[in-house]
Amino acid sequence: MHLVAIGGSDAGISAALRAREFDPKTEVTVVVADRFPNFSICGIPYYVSGEVTHWSNLAHRTIADLEDAGMTLRLDTVAFAIDAENRKVQVRDVNNLEVAIPYDGLVVGTGAVSVRPPIDGIDGIDGEKCLDETDGVHLLHSMGDTFAIMKTLEESSPASALIVGAGYIGLEMAEALIARGLEVTQIEQLTEVLPTVDSEIGSLVNTELAENGVGVITGTRVTSITQAATGSKARLEVQAVSERGSTKIFADMVLVVVGVRPDAELAASCGVETKPNGAIIVDKQMRTNLPGIWAAGDCVVTHHRLLGETYLPLGTTAHKQGRVAGENALGGSREFAGSMGTQVVKIFDSVAARTGLRDSEARTVGFDPVTVASQADDHKAYYPGSNRISIRYTGDRVTRRLLGVQLFGNRRAEIAKRIDIAATAIFNEMRIDDISDLDLSYTPPLGCPWDAMQVGAEAWVRARN
Amino acid sequence: MHLVAIGGSDAGISAALRAREFDPKTEVTVVVADRFPNFSICGIPYYVSGEVTHWSNLAHRTIADLEDAGMTLRLDTVAFAIDAENRKVQVRDVNNLEVAIPYDGLVVGTGAVSVRPPIDGIDGIDGEKCLDETDGVHLLHSMGDTFAIMKTLEESSPASALIVGAGYIGLEMAEALIARGLEVTQIEQLTEVLPTVDSEIGSLVNTELAENGVGVITGTRVTSITQAATGSKARLEVQAVSERGSTKIFADMVLVVVGVRPDAELAASCGVETKPNGAIIVDKQMRTNLPGIWAAGDCVVTHHRLLGETYLPLGTTAHKQGRVAGENALGGSREFAGSMGTQVVKIFDSVAARTGLRDSEARTVGFDPVTVASQADDHKAYYPGSNRISIRYTGDRVTRRLLGVQLFGNRRAEIAKRIDIAATAIFNEMRIDDISDLDLSYTPPLGCPWDAMQVGAEAWVRARN
Numbered sequence: 001m002h003l004v005a006i007g008g009s010d011a012g013i014s015a016a017l018r019a020r021e022f023d024p025k026t027e028v029t030v031v032v033a034d035r036f037p038n039f040s041i042c043g044i045p046y047y048v049s050g051e052v053t054h055w056s057n058l059a060h061r062t063i064a065d066l067e068d069a070g071m072t073l074r075l076d077t078v079a080f081a082i083d084a085e086n087r088k089v090q091v092r093d094v095n096n097l098e099v100a101i102p103y104d105g106l107v108v109g110t111g112a113v114s115v116r117p118p119i120d121g122i123d124g125i126d127g128e129k130c131l132d133e134t135d136g137v138h139l140l141h142s143m144g145d146t147f148a149i150m151k152t153l154e155e156s157s158p159a160s161a162l163i164v165g166a167g168y169i170g171l172e173m174a175e176a177l178i179a180r181g182l183e184v185t186q187i188e189q190l191t192e193v194l195p196t197v198d199s200e201i202g203s204l205v206n207t208e209l210a211e212n213g214v215g216v217i218t219g220t221r222v223t224s225i226t227q228a229a230t231g232s233k234a235r236l237e238v239q240a241v242s243e244r245g246s247t248k249i250f251a252d253m254v255l256v257v258v259g260v261r262p263d264a265e266l267a268a269s270c271g272v273e274t275k276p277n278g279a280i281i282v283d284k285q286m287r288t289n290l291p292g293i294w295a296a297g298d299c300v301v302t303h304h305r306l307l308g309e310t311y312l313p314l315g316t317t318a319h320k321q322g323r324v325a326g327e328n329a330l331g332g333s334r335e336f337a338g339s340m341g342t343q344v345v346k347i348f349d350s351v352a353a354r355t356g357l358r359d360s361e362a363r364t365v366g367f368d369p370v371t372v373a374s375q376a377d378d379h380k381a382y383y384p385g386s387n388r389i390s391i392r393y394t395g396d397r398v399t400r401r402l403l404g405v406q407l408f409g410n411r412r413a414e415i416a417k418r419i420d421i422a423a424t425a426i427f428n429e430m431r432i433d434d435i436s437d438l439d440l441s442y443t444p445p446l447g448c449p450w451d452a453m454q455v456g457a458e459a460w461v462r463a464r465n
Numbered sequence: 466m467h468l469v470a471i472g473g474s475d476a477g478i479s480a481a482l483r484a485r486e487f488d489p490k491t492e493v494t495v496v497v498a499d500r501f502p503n504f505s506i507c508g509i510p511y512y513v514s515g516e517v518t519h520w521s522n523l524a525h526r527t528i529a530d531l532e533d534a535g536m537t538l539r540l541d542t543v544a545f546a547i548d549a550e551n552r553k554v555q556v557r558d559v560n561n562l563e564v565a566i567p568y569d570g571l572v573v574g575t576g577a578v579s580v581r582p583p584i585d586g587i588d589g590i591d592g593e594k595c596l597d598e599t600d601g602v603h604l605l606h607s608m609g610d611t612f613a614i615m616k617t618l619e620e621s622s623p624a625s626a627l628i629v630g631a632g633y634i635g636l637e638m639a640e641a642l643i644a645r646g647l648e649v650t651q652i653e654q655l656t657e658v659l660p661t662v663d664s665e666i667g668s669l670v671n672t673e674l675a676e677n678g679v680g681v682i683t684g685t686r687v688t689s690i691t692q693a694a695t696g697s698k699a700r701l702e703v704q705a706v707s708e709r710g711s712t713k714i715f716a717d718m719v720l721v722v723v724g725v726r727p728d729a730e731l732a733a734s735c736g737v738e739t740k741p742n743g744a745i746i747v748d749k750q751m752r753t754n755l756p757g758i759w760a761a762g763d764c765v766v767t768h769h770r771l772l773g774e775t776y777l778p779l780g781t782t783a784h785k786q787g788r789v790a791g792e793n794a795l796g797g798s799r800e801f802a803g804s805m806g807t808q809v810v811k812i813f814d815s816v817a818a819r820t821g822l823r824d825s826e827a828r829t830v831g832f833d834p835v836t837v838a839s840q841a842d843d844h845k846a847y848y849p850g851s852n853r854i855s856i857r858y859t860g861d862r863v864t865r866r867l868l869g870v871q872l873f874g875n876r877r878a879e880i881a882k883r884i885d886i887a888a889t890a891i892f893n894e895m896r897i898d899d900i901s902d903l904d905l906s907y908t909p910p911l912g913c914p915w916d917a918m919q920v921g922a923e924a925w926v927r928a929r930n
Binding site: 380 | 475505507508511516517522523525633770779780781782784785802803804805806807808809810811816818820845847848849876877879880881882883884885886888889890892893895899901902903904905906907908909910911912914915916918
């Protein structure tokens with residue numbers, strides 16, 4: 001039995017590790033396009049900020065660890081064709097040597113690529129040459145992108161940066177570049193930063209950014225990036241438009257982080273079915289339409305416990321899906337239990353988190369959602385260091401089922417694990433009324449007799465009654 | 466409708482608040498033995514340490530808050546008899562004035578009193594005069610006890626303290642007295658400190674105490690406390706015995722904190738049924754055997770979701786039971802959902818927590834428990850400030866049901882809310898195998914792609930398979 005995984009990130013490596021664990025006799029090969037298998041992409045901002053002192057520390061496991069686990073790594077090797085009928089993957093290595101690797105089971109974990117938005121100067125639509133890293137214009141998704149950013153930072157010593165996009169990575173990069181002493185402006189097309197949470201929470205994130213010196217511009221779309229005129233103080237000139245008119249922003253570097261799209265062309269070209277957005281269609285067993293081919297991670301559709309089939313690429317999900325694919329490719333029948341869209345982000349001294357559905361999302365799948373906002377202390381206010389947590393509970397008006405929770409508070413307020421209490425409750429389909437029955441822990445330095453999560457639930461119940 | 470609650474702590478006040486919320490027309494009277502209704506007893510160590518600067522800050526709500534909520538408080542008033550047939554409570558106020566208060570519904574929330582262990586000098590069994598606060602020998606359960614301790618600290622300036630008992634309050638008081646500059650010795654009769662967790666976790670707590678300068682003596686029972694001979698450096702002389710022989714310890718003050726027992730004599734004397742340990746027998750609706758009388762908090766038996774009927778007095782439980790009693794006394798039919806024994810304690814820079822059952826407890830109710838220890842990082846090790854968490858998962862060998870979790874780690878490691886993830890999972894009767902399916906939050910500064918709770922579950926699954 002020979003399992004081949006294409007992709008050296010979370011999905012491919014998880015599949016390989018699980019296969020070796022499930023059946024230590026299995027031969028496992030992982031085809032890795034670069035030299036950085038099993039890297040923590042989520043950690044890149046902390047390398048850029050300097051908090052992670054060397055890029056190699058971002059590896060979840062070293063190459064030696066992975067080889068010790070019994071997998072063969074083919075680094076700097078690109079898979080360029082899949083022969084599904086004869087079960088072979090065509091690869092080209094760093095020396096341009098082409099080889100066909102036979103497989104019994106194949107796990108496609110080719111991940112995602114950065115979205116290149118329709119901005120003059122970087123989309124190349126009109127045939128013009130795109131600005132790139134050498135001009136100080138960056139995307140960010142891979143270690144290669146990371147090294148390019150570090151090169152710009154170290155060689156050009158930019159004084160200012162514009163970050164296009166205020167999602168998770170955009171926010172983390174704003175913090176990283178502030179830590180490096182740059183003047184940072186963050187620009188978001190939608191009306192509030194962190195659009196994956198309600199604008200009431202986004203607005204708190206906005207304040208945290210502003211208080212830490214990030215210039216925040218919302219409701220404004222970048223239309224073009226050009227090299228600034230000779231003699232200009234900054235290197236790049238950015239045009240943007242909003243309802244209020246147009247704006248010109250100068251910056252020495254621009255970072256475009258507006259999301260990712262599935263990288264599934266290789267699989268699609270051999271007959272694997274994909275969605276219109278390019279995501280590979282898999283069932284809950286991570287099986288594609290072709291025999292012998294499984295897929296996992298950022299390149300596939302996401303089964304969501306509440307939304308059904310969607311696209312929500314996250315590292316945690318890729319890890320889980322990879323394990324399912326790795327086991328099933330060896331004859332198992334595990335099912336991916338489904339995402340709930342649980343996410344958390346630290347922004348300077350604050351943390352924002354969400355799990356489950358927001359009002360608008362809940363409505364799309366037929367729920368009758370009500371969202372109620374409240375506040376509670378993370379621990380007894382009489383004990384030093386207490387902080388208020390902003391809470392939003394979303395539940396179904398009729399069934400009173402807990403659908404989603406959003407939180408914002410200080411980084412010491414245990415927001416991340418509080419959102420996980422909600423994730424566990426939603427996983428088990430609890431009613432909001434029953435949250436107060438949970439026997440949660442209490443000691444004055446770390447909690448309250450009714451935990452913030454219960455105060456939020458009670459607020460929902462009171463507003464609903 | 467007139468509801469009377471006896472007891473101004475968590476149970477009585479929660480009952481009163483819930484009654485007013487449930488039916489704002491209800492007349493509610495709370496009989497409070499001292500002047501400190503709704504005080505946070507759990508916060509006392511932080512007042513003694515100086516972290517809470519004034520004792521009045523320990524009030525969950527002020528007297529004005531409580532009165533605004535619509536209840537009548539009778540402070541410094543002792544209920545000394547219940548006439549269950551005629552529905553009257555006999556009370557005696559601070560001026561020795563006796564009054565009968567008629568009620569339609571009565572909630573008994575008389576709480577618990579400190580256990581006075583069989584130690585010569587404090588148990589008074591042989592008719593001798595007990596040593597008391599004036600001699601520097603203290604119990605700790607009430608605000609009165611607290612003021613006595615503060616008086617000793619301020620007026621006698623003790624250089625050393627011996628704490629008898631190493632449960633939650635004993636540990637917190639050790640920290641508090643170290644913070645005040647005393648030399649502190651902690652003595653525990655059982656083989657390890659914090660006997661409510663497995664000794665492997667207790668041993669980590671022991672190390673934390675020792676590293677912070679607390680002298681820890683385990684497996685040693687105090688047999689007598691006497692005033693030290695004239696001219697002795699310390700004020701008190703304590704005799705203790707262990708398997709290894711006997712020990713003599715000198716200290717300027719002794720704090721005896723070895724647990725509490727139900728304070729239910731008042732209810733028992735009017736015909737309310739109690740257990741041999743003195744706890745009032747209530748059903749899940751917090752109803753006693755007598756019509757019109759409910760009871761809640763530290764004076765009643767505890768319905769435990771896994772153990773059935775037990776005695777486990779905790780503030781969180783008293784709050785929940787009080788609300789149930791307050792609503793049901795007005796005609797409701799709520800049920801207390803049951804304790805799971807969730808507890809957390811901060812010891813200097815560490816936190817220990819537990820929920821559910823330990824091996825030994827699980828065995829008593831017919832489970833076939835297996836406990837597996839593991840360790841995991843609280844967040845990605847490459848991000849500064851990461852800490853290892855010690856984890857113990859207990860599950861049923863056959864059904865694989867999650868029965869209990871114990872955690873120990875740094876106070877910044879979100880231990881308290883991680884134990885609550887387990888509490889939520891146990892509440893929903895999850896199998897340990899399914900913990901890894903939970904969509905828990907991840908960002909490198911606050912977590913790992915597989916959270917520590919999932920690493921612990923996987924360790925159990927691997928060991929069990």
